[in-house]
Amino acid sequence: MASKKHSRFIDWVNGDTAEKVHEYKFIQKTVPPHSEQAHDEVISTRKARLFNISYEISAVLVCVILVAVLLFTVFNLPLFGSAGNPASNEVAERYLEKGLEETGAVNAVAGMILDYRAFDTFGESSVLFIAVGCVMILLMRDKNNISATEDSLEENERLIEIETNDPILQKIVLLIVPCIFLFGIYVILNGHLSPGGGFSGGAIMGAGLILFAVSFGIDAMQSFFSIKTFKAITTTALMCYATLKAYSFFMGANGLETGIPLGTPGAILSSGLILVLDICVGLIVACTMYGFYSLFARGDI
Template sequence: MSSRARTIFFLISAAGLAAVFAWGFRDAPPLGDYRGPYGDVVTQVAGYERHATDVVNAINYDYRGFDTLGEEFIFFASVLGVLLLFRPQKEKENEAKNDSKEQEHLEEELPVSDTLRVSMQLMVVIMIVFGVYIAAHGQLTPGGGFQGGVILASAPLVVYLSGNAETFERIVSSPLIKLAESGGAAGYAIVGAAALFFGAHFLTNIIPLGMTGDLFSSGTIAVISALVGLEVTGGFVLLMKTYLQEIIVAHGEKK
């Protein structure tokens, strides 16, 4: 199909789709007129049932925890897919080594300025503290594992951007990263399966709920949130590592 014919075909179908959209939204409630009962019910019961003040995370890690487990594994599988596609190949590895030598040479020519280094260290400290705070307080305030994990994973990127490629390499090559990625994913499933040993359903809370508003409250919600944080951190760091290595290799090929 020529590109022109395809565009015409698309425009016709898009007009049809837009018509179906309009028809589908015809009886939808206007903006701000919320009618579903579920949101109202869950905001009423989440505090009593789960001692969590952030209802969004109570839903995420408890009321629809099974779905989140599935999404967790979509995340896991995507990271795995990227790692698989960019798996190191023999001839490329050598080129990468040559290139890293060139890079070292480059660094000698362009020393990292003290200002950049100091502000980078300060930023990394702030990002790690903030990331852990966000991931650990998911059951109380906006945040949770997904958000905290992304913040934590950006910390090594700041190290790389400030020109310390070697330090970055050392951080992301640590086996702890892979352990965080796989341990986080496995931990979620284990927390869910642990309930089965108590004769309860999958992902039922089996941990004391604690005082509402405390850091150690809401039982499994806090635990799962932290585990998700671990997995997201590990996953994103692995993604960045893979992509940045690919860039370095591609640079080597060009030369």
């Protein structure tokens, strides 16, 4: 006689373990949209029209000025291949020769982007942060910008999504997602020892988050990654980066004393602040990737 375990196995072979999905009735409710009169009144006033005209004129002006400045800069760049170029001066040599003892990163690229050129990387992280902020302003679902009809449509879509969740996909995703996260964490933590670092590792982790959200739906995702966690992680990582690096901007390129030894090949805790900065960048990139997907797909995180 087969024990309980074996009968479960037989059920599994026969494919009967998938729970019976509740039947949903997809009824299209017709709800009147939120009133739009107040919005029209504001636009029709004279002040608002003046504002619109001046807004367009100033936008064109800003664009023209920006184009002029950039073109002027391009014409003043040094000629290609001349001996006085920044590319052929002593900076590159110094990065390669002194990089290990000054930054502590065995991987010279990590030392460059997170120590010598940390300000540049800070700008890139801020660009990601601002971009996700703008997408939130434009696409975040809100009572003010979504009518009730659209809301009920969205709710219907969510129910269809729940009903059509695929057990095959979910089983495989449960196998693969931990591996993706492990690889992403490995790439981030080894950024100062081997090729990799915050941006690539963050992108891998973001892809893992997106895969999980696609296969399990937003409800499962929000149980551990809601808008609150998103905001907390992104702002904390960016502020952490800013504080750590602002210190060395104001102290004449002297980094904070961390007590972490510099430049031992193979040891993860061996590069001063670079490991911490890598983790910050990785968190920002992972959250931003997932935030973009989620906002574009359903206007919510």
